[in-house]
Amino acid sequence: MTGGESAPRLALRALEKRYGSQRALAGVSLALAGGTIHGLLGENGAGKSTLVRIVAGALAPDGGTMAIDGESVPFGGARAARAAGIGVVFQHFALVGALSVAENLFLGRPEAQARVITPARLAAEARDLAERHGIAIGDPAARVDTLPVGAQARVEILRALSARVRILLLDEPTAVLTPGEIAELFTILRRLRAEGVLVVLITHKLGEALDVCDTVTVMRAGRVVATLPADGASPASLATLMVGGIEDAIPGADAAEPASAAPGRASALALRDVCTRPGVGRVALDHITLDVAAGEICGVAGVDGNGQDELAAALYGLLPRAGEVRVGATAVASADVGAAQRAGLALIPGDRRRDGLALRLAIWENVLLSQPLLARATHRGLLDVDEARRDATELAREYRVVYQDVDQPIGDLSGGNQQRVVIGRALATTPAALIAVNPTRGLDIGASAQVHATLRRIAATGTAVLLVSTDLDELHTLCARLFVLYRGALRGPVERGEGARLAALMAGIAS
Amino acid sequence: MSRGSRSALQSFRAVAAVAAAFAVSTLLLLLSGIDPLAALGALVGGALGDRFALGDTVVKTCPLLVTGLGVALAFRAGVWNIGAEGQLLVGALAATAVGRACGGAPFPLPLLAALAGAAVAGALWAGIAAALRVYRNVNEIVATIMLNFVAARLLGWAVHGPLMEAAGRYPQSDPIPPAALLPLIVGRVHAGVLLALLLAAASWALLFRTGAGFRWRVVGENARAARVAGFSPERAVLEAMLTSGALAGLAGAFEVLGVTGRLFEQLSGGGGYTAIAVALTAGLHPGGVTLAALFFGALAAGSGAMQRVAGVSAVFVAIVQAATLLAILALETPRPRRAAAESR
Numbered sequence: 005m006t007g008g009e010s011a012p013r014l015a016l017r018a019l020e021k022r023y024g025s026q027r028a029l030a031g032v033s034l035a036l037a038g039g040t041i042h043g044l045l046g047e048n049g050a051g052k053s054t055l056v057r058i059v060a061g062a063l064a065p066d067g068g069t070m071a072i073d074g075e076s077v078p079f080g081g082a083r084a085a086r087a088a089g090i091g092v093v094f095q096h097f098a099l100v101g102a103l104s105v106a107e108n109l110f111l112g113r114p115e116a117q118a119r120v121i122t123p124a125r126l127a128a129e130a131r132d133l134a135e136r137h138g139i140a141i142g143d144p145a146a147r148v149d150t151l152p153v154g155a156q157a158r159v160e161i162l163r164a165l166s167a168r169v170r171i172l173l174l175d176e177p178t179a180v181l182t183p184g185e186i187a188e189l190f191t192i193l194r195r196l197r198a199e200g201v202l203v204v205l206i207t208h209k210l211g212e213a214l215d216v217c218d219t220v221t222v223m224r225a226g227r228v229v230a231t232l233p234a235d236g237a238s239p240a241s242l243a244t245l246m247v248g249g250i251e252d253a254i255p256g257a258d259a260a261e262p263a264s265a266a267p268g269r270a271s272a273l274a275l276r277d278v279c280t281r282p283g284v285g286r287v288a289l290d291h292i293t294l295d296v297a298a299g300e301i302c303g304v305a306g307v308d309g310n311g312q313d314e315l316a317a318a319l320y321g322l323l324p325r326a327g328e329v330r331v332g333a334t335a336v337a338s339a340d341v342g343a344a345q346r347a348g349l350a351l352i353p354g355d356r357r358r359d360g361l362a363l364r365l366a367i368w369e370n371v372l373l374s375q376p377l378l379a380r381a382t383h384r385g386l387l388d389v390d391e392a393r394r395d396a397t398e399l400a401r402e403y404r405v406v407y408q409d410v411d412q413p414i415g416d417l418s419g420g421n422q423q424r425v426v427i428g429r430a431l432a433t434t435p436a437a438l439i440a441v442n443p444t445r446g447l448d449i450g451a452s453a454q455v456h457a458t459l460r461r462i463a464a465t466g467t468a469v470l471l472v473s474t475d476l477d478e479l480h481t482l483c484a485r486l487f488v489l490y491r492g493a494l495r496g497p498v499e500r501g502e503g504a505r506l507a508a509l510m511a512g513i514a515s
Numbered sequence: 516m517s518r519g520s521r522s523a524l525q526s527f528r529a530v531a532a533v534a535a536a537f538a539v540s541t542l543l544l545l546l547s548g549i550d551p552l553a554a555l556g557a558l559v560g561g562a563l564g565d566r567f568a569l570g571d572t573v574v575k576t577c578p579l580l581v582t583g584l585g586v587a588l589a590f591r592a593g594v595w596n597i598g599a600e601g602q603l604l605v606g607a608l609a610a611t612a613v614g615r616a617c618g619g620a621p622f623p624l625p626l627l628a629a630l631a632g633a634a635v636a637g638a639l640w641a642g643i644a645a646a647l648r649v650y651r652n653v654n655e656i657v658a659t660i661m662l663n664f665v666a667a668r669l670l671g672w673a674v675h676g677p678l679m680e681a682a683g684r685y686p687q688s689d690p691i692p693p694a695a696l697l698p699l700i701v702g703r704v705h706a707g708v709l710l711a712l713l714l715a716a717a718s719w720a721l722l723f724r725t726g727a728g729f730r731w732r733v734v735g736e737n738a739r740a741a742r743v744a745g746f747s748p749e750r751a752v753l754e755a756m757l758t759s760g761a762l763a764g765l766a767g768a769f770e771v772l773g774v775t776g777r778l779f780e781q782l783s784g785g786g787g788y789t790a791i792a793v794a795l796t797a798g799l800h801p802g803g804v805t806l807a808a809l810f811f812g813a814l815a816a817g818s819g820a821m822q823r824v825a826g827v828s829a830v831f832v833a834i835v836q837a838a839t840l841l842a843i844l845a846l847e848t849p850r851p852r853r854a855a856a857e858s859r
Binding site (some may be wrong): 053243320322341342345351353358360361362363364365370371372373374375376378380385386387389 | 679722723724725726727729730733736737739740741743744745746858
């Protein structure tokens, strides 16, 4: 570390960013020295990616300042950030698959694009750049989509370095790399450190953070929880900081008792060796076996992107799967939404706007967005519109949806009211088992409490609820039994009070 | 925004677009040194001036209305059927073949058979593109456009070959037997016009009062949400395309059985493409399609008179049509980015 004698390479002061009523960043201040590798750790939603996007100029903050080497830098878009010497490697590589390596590198230099170019010249420049940074890129004329992911990562990093970079931000670059490729990446990062570059590595893999980083910052819920040298830290201590408040989150006497299964009750939702093939969905499910009893709310925790969406989709017939799924005594066929619905399964999708609503259609039409409900409102093929409007009005009243007219497009409603419709619709079929994915994501406290009450109520009437959530408070409030999804495999159960073990399972450092 | 104010907005768009189109056209006429009042007067006179003009407008409206309905249904389901032209042509071909084959039977059996044949032929023609889209993920826009060319060549082959008149002089079929023709109601106005209006009402009911139409609309709005709801987007695409093609096929039958009485090559004159403008101008609503078809039908009817009386080329009417469509599209509220491409 160079520390102390001069202004920090990157100084962030009191960064604020809001999305609606949510504070993605709540006054984040950081001072990071050049010639170091700094780890930025945190749960999904902690604000890491928001922070990176602000520094990279992809997002304007609502407040705060940024200075590089003591010089104040305005938040002025991606081009200004590049000019200030900031390079970024985003989580999902921003490479154009159909273009060659050389062409992709060229895309990183908008200032050079006014010139006439030839493939030979681009290739020569690409080789030059690769040599200068000691990063092997192979054949510059190769199409990027023919390269292995590790090679794509090298191209992406090289592109970030194509301008003179003082700060290199990498947003979870190792997520898709093999161990060998990760080691190679770290070698490159260490060399950049030796050249005086500040490397900021965003990750939720604690082991690798401790392996390569000099210092580590842990974020939670939009705030910096701690900044500490990597030397003294252990994966377990970081995990506890990262997941945070696990012990506090467990409700005391004042909170309602989580719904729990009566011992010996038959399982209402049974999974046996549920697998998906690699390449189907982002994460392959790995032999998931689980029983949810009637009346139980069973929780599945996990850092986002560990197979939560795939699990819900595979159960609900949206993805082909192997293994057995039963609702009560009924076996549910793979990749058949109708079969899942007929068996008594309902889904509250994690992304309601994408998977749960037709935003330009009326509220009453969105209430019919479910084959069993449409069938109920249809007589001999004819849709009973008046009945559908009445049912929608009834549902809106029962779930306290705030609206003007059931004929208004559902896109006009707030997120919380949209979610009330989605939940009411899922429960309108009185399902035997309900899969709820992040049912309170983006909702304010009041709306979230109502959703929790609804889930408890439905469980009390005998529905088996599988609650897949990244919100640990929510899981602890509602579930007696918790499992953890990590890279498509289910671990656990975790009993209440085993906070440290939960954190370790989520971080993939225990099994 | 309620449904009432949305349809009011669409009406406003249509009126504003037509006004803009006529403004552009007036400017062009002035630049060409033509008196715009005389030209537009001839246009209106040719479309609405007397019984014959009105009849001509109604007759020209009919195919635009029926193909426009078909296009609107497909577009509502999020499948871009640009193939109304080809579906219309194979419909006309099938109607002629069936009508001539069983023209000896008593009325109305040959007529019904010819109409059914046309609907089936149009549906199958559209079904090729639908199957390519659903089973092979082939873009339906490309497939339907290509099939338009194939249909035109197929028709050309038919009137030079198996369906060519016995005299063998012109590339056209012999007249279709009277028992297979649509009866005339008033003047040149044939019974197909009444059927077209019934089809408009039926299309409205299909879209807004049946479970199938509801599924199509959901698929068109958000195919992912439709899949999660248990509505198969693939099934909706197949159903909507077959229905769309059947309507276009019927439009072709109405032309040969109600207007021309025989099959020949330049039967449609691009009506299947104008149908896209009709459907979009109408905001993909069957009621609006009826009005928009009438507008485009009147333009078509008036263009002849304008050419005769004011010496203005019929191309001018094509400019009005195109300007109307562009203005409508420009006035369209941008859709939220939605998962149209995700409906594979």
